[in-house]
Amino acid sequence: MSNKKLNIVLAGVANVGKSVLFNHLTGLHQHIGNWSGKTIEKAEGTLYYKGYTIDVLDLPGIYSLGTYSIEEEISREYITKEKVDFIINIVDSTRLETNLLFTLQLLSLQKPVILALNMIDLAKEKGIDIDHQKLEEILGIPIVPMVATKGKGITDALNRGIELLKTQKPKPEIKKELTAKERADLSHQICQKVIKITKPKKISWPERFDNITCHEIWGYPAMIVILVLMFLAIFRFGNWLSSVLEEISSGWQIGWESIFGISIFVSLSWSAVESTIALIEIALPYIIPFYLLLFLLEDWGYLARVAFLLDNLMHKIGVHGKACIPLMLGFGCNVPACLSCRIMETQRERFITGFLTTLVPCSAVTVIIMGLVGKFVGIGWAFGLYLFAILMIFGLGKLASKVLPGETTELIMEMPDYKFPNLKTIVLQTWFRLKEFLYIAGPLVIISGVIIEGIYLAGWLPAISNFLSPITVKWLGLPAITGILLTFGILRKELILVMLATLIGTANFAQVLNPIQMITLASVSMLYIPCVATIAALIREFGWKRAFGITGFEIGFAILIGGTVYRILVGLL
Amino acid sequence: MKQTSLINLRPGEEAEIISIFGGQMATKRLADLGLTPGTQIKLLRKAPLWGPVEIEVRGSRLVLGRGLATKVLVKYVE
Numbered sequence: 059m060s061n062k063k064l065n066i067v068l069a070g071v072a073n074v075g076k077s078v079l080f081n082h083l084t085g086l087h088q089h090i091g092n093w094s095g096k097t098i099e100k101a102e103g104t105l106y107y108k109g110y111t112i113d114v115l116d117l118p119g120i121y122s123l124g125t126y127s128i129e130e131e132i133s134r135e136y137i138t139k140e141k142v143d144f145i146i147n148i149v150d151s152t153r154l155e156t157n158l159l160f161t162l163q164l165l166s167l168q169k170p171v172i173l174a175l176n177m178i179d180l181a182k183e184k185g186i187d188i189d190h191q192k193l194e195e196i197l198g199i200p201i202v203p204m205v206a207t208k209g210k211g212i213t214d215a216l217n218r219g220i221e222l223l224k225t226q227k228p229k230p231e232i233k234k235e236l237t238a239k240e241r242a243d244l245s246h247q248i249c250q251k252v253i254k255i256t257k258p259k260k261i262s263w264p265e266r267f268d269n270i271t272c273h274e275i276w277g278y279p280a281m282i283v284i285l286v287l288m289f290l291a292i293f294r295f296g297n298w299l300s301s302v303l304e305e306i307s308s309g310w311q312i313g314w315e316s317i318f319g320i321s322i323f324v325s326l327s328w329s330a331v332e333s334t335i336a337l338i339e340i341a342l343p344y345i346i347p348f349y350l351l352l353f354l355l356e357d358w359g360y361l362a363r364v365a366f367l368l369d370n371l372m373h374k375i376g377v378h379g380k381a382c383i384p385l386m387l388g389f390g391c392n393v394p395a396c397l398s399c400r401i402m403e404t405q406r407e408r409f410i411t412g413f414l415t416t417l418v419p420c421s422a423v424t425v426i427i428m429g430l431v432g433k434f435v436g437i438g439w440a441f442g443l444y445l446f447a448i449l450m451i452f453g454l455g456k457l458a459s460k461v462l463p464g465e466t467t468e469l470i471m472e473m474p475d476y477k478f479p480n481l482k483t484i485v486l487q488t489w490f491r492l493k494e495f496l497y498i499a500g501p502l503v504i505i506s507g508v509i510i511e512g513i514y515l516a517g518w519l520p521a522i523s524n525f526l527s528p529i530t531v532k533w534l535g536l537p538a539i540t541g542i543l544l545t546f547g548i549l550r551k552e553l554i555l556v557m558l559a560t561l562i563g564t565a566n567f568a569q570v571l572n573p574i575q576m577i578t579l580a581s582v583s584m585l586y587i588p589c590v591a592t593i594a595a596l597i598r599e600f601g602w603k604r605a606f607g608i609t610g611f612e613i614g615f616a617i618l619i620g621g622t623v624y625r626i627l628v629g630l631l
Numbered sequence: 632m633k634q635t636s637l638i639n640l641r642p643g644e645e646a647e648i649i650s651i652f653g654g655q656m657a658t659k660r661l662a663d664l665g666l667t668p669g670t671q672i673k674l675l676r677k678a679p680l681w682g683p684v685e686i687e688v689r690g691s692r693l694v695l696g697r698g699l700a701t702k703v704l705v706k707y708v709e
Contacts, residue, residue, distance in 0.1 A: 122663035155689035156665050186690075238662030242670065246689070274679040366694050370682035378696060379683065468653075468696030469683050470660055475692075 064112045065141055066219065069133065070148040071160050072119035073474045075176045075206040079148055080116040081486055082212055107216055123163045137167055144170040144219040148204070151181035151188060152475070154253065158245040159238075161197075166235045171199050172219050174211065178203040180477070185257025193252045207480050264476035271363050281367055284360070288351050289389070292344065296421070297428070299343035307335050322515055326508050333507030337500060340391075340552065344421035345495060348390040349488040356383075356487070357479040362471065369469050375452055376459020377402065378469040381411045385451070387491070388418030392588060393498050394491040395420075396595040406464040409600055413458060413608050416588040416596070417451050419444060422551040423584050429555050431580045435573045443577070447584055450619070498598075499550075499591035506549035506590060510557075533621045534582065535628070536575050547583055549590055554583050574631060578624040586616030637695075637703035638684065640674040646705035647671050653702045661699075665689045671708065 068083075070076045084103025101116040117136070118129035137145065147164055149157035154175075164171055175181075175190060190201040200218040204211030236244065271280050311328060318324045355361050361383055369379030380401055388395035395415040399408045419427065432440035459466065513519065519542050523530075526541030534540070539561055547554040559565045571579065587609055588596060596605035640646055648670045651658050665688060666672070673687040684700045686693050695703075 121660070124659060124663065153689075153691040156691040159663060159665050238659070239667045239669075242662070242665050242667045245665070249689075272676055272678075272685070274677070277678075362694075366678055366683055366685065369694075369696060370678060370680050373696075379694075468657060468699035469694060470657075470664070470696070470699065471694045472664075473685055473692035473694050 062110045064110050064143045064220075064223075065115070066112055067115045067117055067137065067142050067145045068148060069117045069137075069145055069160075069164060070119065071121050071150075071157060071472075073472060074119075074148050074150040074157065076116065076119060076148050077486075078206040078480065078483055079146070079174070079176070079204075079212065080114065081482070082206060082209055083112075083114050107213075108220065110220065112216075121160060123160075123167070134167075137164075137169060142169055144172060144222055146172045146174055146215050146219065148174045148176050148206070151175045151178045151203075152184055152186060154181075154186075154188065155245050155249040158248060159241050162236060162241045162244060165197070165199070170219070170222050172215050172222070173197065173199055173201045174204040174206075174215050175201060176204045176206050176211075178211075179205050179208075180475075184262075185255055187254040187256050189252045189254070193248070196248055196251065207483075267476060268363075271360070272366060277363070277367050281364060284355070285364075288355070292348050292351065293424070293428070295347055296343040296424075300339055300425075303339050303342065307339075310335070325515060326511050329507045329511035330504050333504045336507070336550065336552070336556070337496070337503055340421050340425070340550075341492065341495065344424065345390045346488060346492060348421070349387075349394075349491050350484060352386060352390070353484040353487040354479050357477075357483050359474045359476040361386075362474055365469070365471060366473070373466055375414070375455025376410050376462070376466050377407045377455070378467060380469065380471060381407065381414075384411050384415050385418055388415040388420060389424075390421060390491070391495050391499070392416055392418065392420045392592040393595045394494045396592060396599055397494055399599065403467050404464070406462055407467060409604065410455060410458050410462065412596065412599055414451050414455050416592055416608060416612065417447065417454065417585060419447050419584050420551070422589070425552040426555050426583050427580050430567060430571075430576050434568050434571075435576055439573075439577060443580055443584065446581065450585065454615075495591075498594055499589075502590045502594060503550050506546075510546050510549065510553075529617060533617065534578055535621075535624045536579055537570055539570070540579060543579075544582065544586065547589075548587055551583060551589050554579070574624065574627045577627060578620050581623050582616045582620035584616075585612060585619060587612050634704060634706045636701050637672070637674070637686070637705050638677075638697065638701045640705065642674055642676050645671060645673045645708045647708055649704045649706055651703050653699055657699055657702075661703075664693060665691075666693075666703070672705070 068076055068080055080101065080103065083105050103114045103116075105112045105114055115136070117133045120130045120133055122130055123134045123137075124130055136142075145164065147161050149161060161171070161173060173193075175188060178188070181188060188203075190203055194201045200222060202211050202215045202218055204215065206212065270276050273280075311332070314328050314331065315324060318327070352361075355364075364382055364386075365379035367379075368382045372379050372381050383401060384395045384398045387398050392415055395418065396412050399412045399415065402408045402411050427440050427443050431443060513522075522545055523538045523541040526545070527538045530536045530541045530544070531538050539558070542561065543554045543557050546557055558567060558570075562570050567576065587593075593605055593609055596608060600608075634649060635646075637646070637648075648666060648668050650668055651661055651666070653661065661667075670688060675685040675687055675692065677684045681697050683694050683696050686695065
């Protein structure tokens with residue numbers, strides 16, 4: 059230990075508070091973050107402790123070190139091949155017996171392991187008394203009781219780890235690799251020896267609550283109420299905040315021009331500033347509150363119940379219940395939603411889920427639907443469009459699951475107990491999602507804003523609208539100007555509305571569009587293409603070929619649907 | 632001793648796993664979660680409309696897809 063540099067690894071199954079521990083250890087000095095228990099990428103961070111520089115690696119939340127998934131393979135490779143000074147294996151004390159199954163596997167790799175008994179306070183509350191000294195004797199490794207959310211036991215774990223390095227204690231008792239059956243039996247025996255149940259099991263309030271939220275009939279109305287309340291709260295808050303922000307920034311362009319004068323470069327640089335403002339105007343009012351509420355539900359334990367209730371429905375579109383989590387993320391922004399498809403187990407399901415998330419109306423599409431249809435046609439029609447989008451998602455999901463080879467994997471998921479949400483976890487998760495949005499969408503949005511301004515200044519806009527008029531005017535029944543809107547909407551969808559206002563010189567869209575045209579334009583905007591940032595995310599996750607396959611399909615599909623909607627509405631109204 | 636599929640248990644009933652007829656992947660994954668022959672389980676609830684089931688096993692709660700649950704053969708605990 060001459061340079062006093064250590065490499066440690068955090069390992070554990072999903073939902074044991076591993077991310078919380080990681081955040082405590084490394085603060086914000088980390089490269090990549092993810093959902094608790096859904097950490098797929100290598101999340102690394104650095105910590106300085108007692109003169110040591112400690113690099114901490116957060117392994118994905120996995121149940122096994124076998125080769126069931128990519129994450130398991132990565133984890134096993136890393137532990138066996140890299141220089142690992144010690145491993146902190148964090149377990150949920152209230153589920154010791156199942157969690158020990160993974161610990162036993164970990165021990166067979168013959169690396170120094172510290173076992174952290176997390177949520178020891180919850181276990182005590184539940185009347186589960188764990189004799190950790192006895193457990194230490196049996197396993198032959200240091201055992202540390204921990205309450206990660208309150209920061210208890212964390213320095214103990216580090217101290218014991220460093221101590222272990224100095225003393226070179228004998229390796230753990232588990233010598234060889236055991237079969238799953240042997241591990242299960244051993245874990246059971248160990249728990250019989252170290253666990254004492256002190257309180258008789260009584261029905262606690264979370265269980266009572268579960269009887270409603272997972273009830274075969276009442277579970278569904280409860281879910282609808284919770285989700286609708288959440289969406290309504292975000293719409294109202296978002297509308298209010300975005301109008302405030304618009305007011306604040308309304309005079310800035312004139313200010314910019316009065317400082318720098320009027321020239322091509324000033325216009326181009328202003329468009330970069332304007333795009334940055336647009337990013338903020340979508341992130342602050344919509345994306346941030348949405349993710350805060352969603353992660354509140356997740357940390358509380360409710361999203362797992364949604365997955366339980368919707369599993370059957372999701373099976374109909376070729377994926378299992380967990381897919382509803384990326385789909386719900388999509389209502390905020392499609393970029394993090396696409397990236398979160400990694401929680402699905404197989405490539406096939408990741409792809410179907412990824413494809414479907416790009417059809418979910420994101421915050422920017424919400425701006426169009428609410429600002430155009432909601433404002434000028436009626437709120438009922440706006441909600442109708444949402445319903446329409448959901449029906450399309452189901453229809454296309456069903457189609458995709460028929461076309462793509464392979465079978466739907468069955469849902470296997472641990473049901474977390476309801477617990478009091480941890481504010482720090484929620485804020486950090488929101489921040490990580492927001493970072494994905496800013497890193498991937500940010501540069502693309504700003505660059506493309508400048509490009510549009512360039513095209514506008516070059517006087518090429520009429521050429522675009524003429525070129526597209528066979529589709530926009532003849533087939534979709536829209537004014538020729540929409541060709542420009544739909545072209546630039548690819549860059550970021552709310553541009554469709556922003557540019558329309560700029561081009562016609564007023565925000566009273568009723569002057570150029572009749573209600574039928576508004577609905578047609580909104581439904582095409584909703585379906586027609588993932589925006590550039592989402593395409594970039596798709597390329598990252600699924601490769602060029604599939605990303606462009608999805609894009610091409612959605613353009614064709616939206617044009618087909620848009621024209622059909624137009625004709626039906628003309629016939630009906 | 633009466634044998635049945637896990638799916639036929641009623642909420643609150645306890646049983647012991649005899650065997651699992653799933654694919655290799657699913658069987659292995661269930662084993663990693665501690666669902667091996669001889670394990671005691673308790674059915675907590677079933678989601679309606681052919682949805683998943685929630686069981687209690689080794690002090691944890693686990694949700695299994697209905698299709699998978701039908702492949703778990705159990706016997707009632709006396």
